[in-house]
Amino acid sequence: MKPIIAPDSEQPKSFSFLKKNEKLIKEIISRYPKGRQKSAIMPLLDLTQRQMAETVKKGGGWIPRAAMDEIARIVDVAPMKIYEVATFYSMYNLRPVGKYNIQCCTTTPCWLSGSSDIVKTAEKELGIKMGQTTKDQKFTLTDVECMGACANAPMVQVNDDYYEDLTPETMQNLLSALSKGNPPKKGPQNGRIAAMPLGGPTSLEKEAKKAKVV
Ligand code: FES
Structure with missing residues (x-):
């Protein structure tokens, strides 16, 4: 970009x-x-x-x-x-941006997992197009390349935080929470832990329990 x-x-x-x-x-x-x-x-x-x-x-x-x-x-x-x-580097903003810079990953794994719907939802909710900032300077939409979280695609980065495993609904929830100044818990938005399978670990189960990750 x-x-x-x-x-x-x-x-x-x-x-x-x-x-x-x-x-x-x-x-x-x-x-x-x-x-x-x-x-x-x-x-x-x-x-x-x-x-x-x-x-x-x-x-x-x-x-x-x-x-x-x-x-x-x-x-x-x-x-x-x-x-x-x-x-x-896209992490450096070279023009004024909104309080929340919503960086939408649209590279292949995110795209195959529905990033186009995530972008569409954000554009509709915020009333701006990719690359623009809302009039109240609360939000900017930025198109970025792979951010290394493909296992949790589709995802966006908001300032320093990743929000992953998004759907149009959870994207809508994220934007509405941000507009109230109340960012939700970062990471996967579908309940899974990090990049583990949604239903819990399928291997190294004892180790995962021992490490208290499940
Ligand atoms: S393609 Fe989106 S994080 Fe890698």
């Missing part, structure tokens, strides 16, 4: 990290060998997105261009190096 980037009119002129995050930046950079500070690019992009989520008046976290330039200055690389990383 081509990343959606905020136009110049939506880009803040400057960006600076909060005092508490300046401390955290030093700690993040210290995780890597001396001279390898550019290894901190991804965690610093993530930190930016979380700071924005904390500080924007409405909506969720995103990464303005000025923040990418500030990261380039901190890790001492050309700004292009930061743009390259930020535009490659």
Whole structure:
């Protein structure tokens, strides 16, 4: 998917990290060998997105261009190096998004398991199309590729959390719970535990009991 980037009119002129995050930046950079500070690019992009989520008046976290330039200055690389990383991964939002970013997986296993109906339900419920944000900046719908939860397809990721084994009904319930500011329990929405068979384990049963997973 081509990343959606905020136009110049939506880009803040400057960006600076909060005092508490300046401390955290030093700690993040210290995780890597001396001279390898550019290894901190991804965690610093993530930190930016979380700071924005904390500080924007409405909506969720995103990464303005000025923040990418500030990261380039901190890790001492050309700004292009930061743009390259930020535009490659769909987990970085490069335009303002809603408080809840509903990332719908539409890759083959999810598609075969009904992701088109999940997307249709979300578009209908929220009154927006894929890639758009609701007027109240509560929800954004984003199309993403496989998120590694194919055994629990179809699934969506809402901010940091996975909601799996969805049906149009459970997707509707999820959206309605989120709109009340009351996110449901994350994970499978059909009652199964993680990626276990719905009826419980079919092998290693004793071990599963011993591990208290059933
Ligand atoms: S295809 Fe959707 S999580 Fe893998």
